[in-house]
Amino acid sequence: MTAVAERNEAPEAKAEEVPSFQVTMRIARFDPDSDKGHRWEDFTVTMHGTDRVLDALHEIKWHLDGSLTFRRSCAHGVCGSDAMRINGRNRLACKTLLKDLNIDKPITVEPIKGLPVEKDLIVDMEPFFDSYREVMPFLVAKGQEPSRERLQSAEQRERFDDTTKCILCAACTSSCPVFWTDGQYFGPAAIVNAHRFIFDSRDDAGEQRLEILNSKEGVWRCRTTFNCSEACPRGIQVTKAIAEVKQAVIRGRV
Amino acid sequence: MATNTSSNSPTAIPNPTTRYRRTGQRGINTEMLSWLFMRASGLLLVILVFGHLFVNLWLGLGVKGIDFAFVAGKWSSPFWQIWDLMMLWLGLIHGGNGVRTIINDYARGSTSRLVLKGLLYVAVVVTIVLGTLVIFTFDPCPAGAEPSLLPAICEG
């Protein structure tokens, strides 16, 4: 327990000015070796006003229970690794400040829904990436390779600017009630990433993508519940992007 | 053989373009039709339903004016026959399609889906057929009926 000792020794005079508080994290634990399903476990930790849910999870993993399992990488809202259900809403643990939650009650943390849980907060993301791959999320350009850059006006870029921001965290897809019951549905994230190329003036495979999304498990599964737009940590107007793809399918062109 | 799609050998790497090769399903698709229908029929239903409520509950004597004779009077006009017919068909197909969606949402097993959808389709078809029959064959004063059972409008 040297880690604990080091922590206590470091006298962070400045950090003391940040208010600290006790908070209880109620975490859904799942042990793949037991067939009992998940169980809730409470951990009470002392955190600071500048701390995020991710810091509380670190505090638990590093000082209380090393078996707690979750994904994270960048810790700054860029990599999309740590989407989880915090107090019943999909958020990135690294972008959710504890002080913005009600710390008088335990904060519940669960894995995102609709994907198979592997351990604790980790889900199998493969089905999510499979549908992402199916919409061909890469530039497809026909004809002669240009001898200079593929130029694009500011307006042409603006057309799909919103959907370029996706970090593939799956917060949207795993907040969608249609996806919860129909795992075959492409899901909002795949449609967002199709949108990013469909409306890109440099891309020539828009029609093919529209055809893919016009299938039985495509855009028509969407019932406009707006859960995805609310869940997106990048503030992407996901439902709007889906509606634009629906429009494009009906018109048969971009 | 340039393409390498067989998965017999575990070491074979599938041709990366094959997974995106689509099956050629083109043009109109039933899910799109269903989606468009829900919007179009919803829009028409707003007009039909509120028109219906306005005429029945507001105009004239309002809600107190509704009786057997009121309905008989409306159905003697082809305009209201068509109005009610559209309301019947659109409402039932719209509602039926909506419930079909909900069954797809909630029924897990394929048997329960089949049974529930079977019941739904039967209910929709029976109600549409019976309703249509009533709208077009309705006669407030059937010939040879027991006079004491007939409404006042049939006298004379």
Ligand code: HEM
């Ligand atoms: C008054 C005018 C109406 C409008 C504008 C309207 C509009 C709509 C629309 C647009 C949808 C599709 C929702 C989606 O898939 O995103 C829908 C679904 C539905 N409608 Fe209507 N509707 C109307 C009347 C009715 C009536 C009279 C009934 C019942 C007979 C009904 C029953 C349903 C059901 C059961 C659904 C499925 C709900 C779901 O998808 O979760 N609607 N309606």
Ligand code: SF4
């Ligand atoms: S659209 Fe938003 S919520 Fe969905 S995967 Fe991308 S970043 Fe995450």
Ligand code: FES
């Ligand atoms: S850890 Fe990278 S987005 Fe949160």
